[in-house]
Amino acid sequence: SxxxxxxxQALSIQEGxxxxxxxxxxxxxNNLQWYRQxxxxxxxxxxxxxSNEREKHSGRLRVTLDTSKKSSSLLITASRAxxxxxxxxxxxxxxxxGKLQFGAGTQVVVTP
Amino acid sequence: xxxxSQHPSRVICKSGTSVKIECRSLDFQxxxxxxxxxxxxxxxxxxxxxxxxxxxxxxQGVEKDKFLINHASLTLSTLTVTSAHPEDxxxxxxxxxxxxxxxxxxxxxxxxxxxxx
Numbered sequence: 001s002x003x004x005x006x007x008x009q010a011l012s013i014q015e016g017x018x019x020x021x022x023x024x025x026x027x028x029x030n031n032l033q034w035y036r037q038x039x040x041x042x043x044x045x046x047x048x049x050x051s052n053e054r055e056k057h058s059g060r061l062r063v064t065l066d067t068s069k070k071s072s073s074l075l076i077t078a079s080r081a082x083x084x085x086x087x088x089x090x091x092x093x094x095x096x097x098g099k100l101q102f103g104a105g106t107q108v109v110v111t112p
Numbered sequence: 113x114x115x116x117s118q119h120p121s122r123v124i125c126k127s128g129t130s131v132k133i134e135c136r137s138l139d140f141q142x143x144x145x146x147x148x149x150x151x152x153x154x155x156x157x158x159x160x161x162x163x164x165x166x167x168x169x170x171x172q173g174v175e176k177d178k179f180l181i182n183h184a185s186l187t188l189s190t191l192t193v194t195s196a197h198p199e200d201x202x203x204x205x206x207x208x209x210x211x212x213x214x215x216x217x218x219x220x221x222x223x224x225x226x227x228x229x
Contacts, residue, residue: 042118042221043156043207048217098144100158100218107153
């Protein structure tokens with residue numbers, strides 16, 4: 001199966017700055033999800049955006065979805081050192097019955 | 113607390129050993145579970161979809177005889193890496209879908225780091 005693209009692959013910022021990462025996918029989706037993974041750990045779900053939604057907020061997170069471009073972005077505002085992690089987008093197609101296709105991921109390092 | 117429990121968290125064993133990894137849903141009955149593999153600094157690759165009471169569906173390129181999946185109950189799926197070799201060393205993660213949850217996100221286990229010597 002093909003995975004989507006994510007950029008940048010790595011991002012290094014200072015505390016207080018915003019972090020933006022982008023994700024592209026290949027097929028029509030039912031929803032797109034963003035996950036966070038600390039080194040060597042499992043995934044933590046951050047936010048889900050449905051195909052008929054264009055923007056969604058959750059705390060310091062803002063996600064956009066452009067189905068015409070098959071792309072999504074995740075913005076973390078006012079970043080903290082604890083936000084250091086890898087972030088993955090995952091798309092779910094309508095007929096996949098829960099199967100997720102993950103993007104390549106963005107490794108974010110937030111320096112105090 | 114965790115709704116999906118994965119065990120063991122870490123395995124180190126000799127080449128040729130078969131290793132079994134368990135994935136349990138704690139708060140719900142999961143008719144479908146998913147198994148992923150993740151190599152260092154890479155993304156998650158779906159290996160197979162585990163269906164309770166029926167055969168697993170494997171992704172292209174994944175050897176079903178190498179990675180045996182058993183989903184014998186509504187709360188437990190197991191992945192057995194048979195005759196493991198160093199190239200099978202990886203981070204294996206399961207997830208479970210709550211059928212009552214509609215399109216709500218899946219729940220992921222904490223992963224199993226497998227190291228084959």
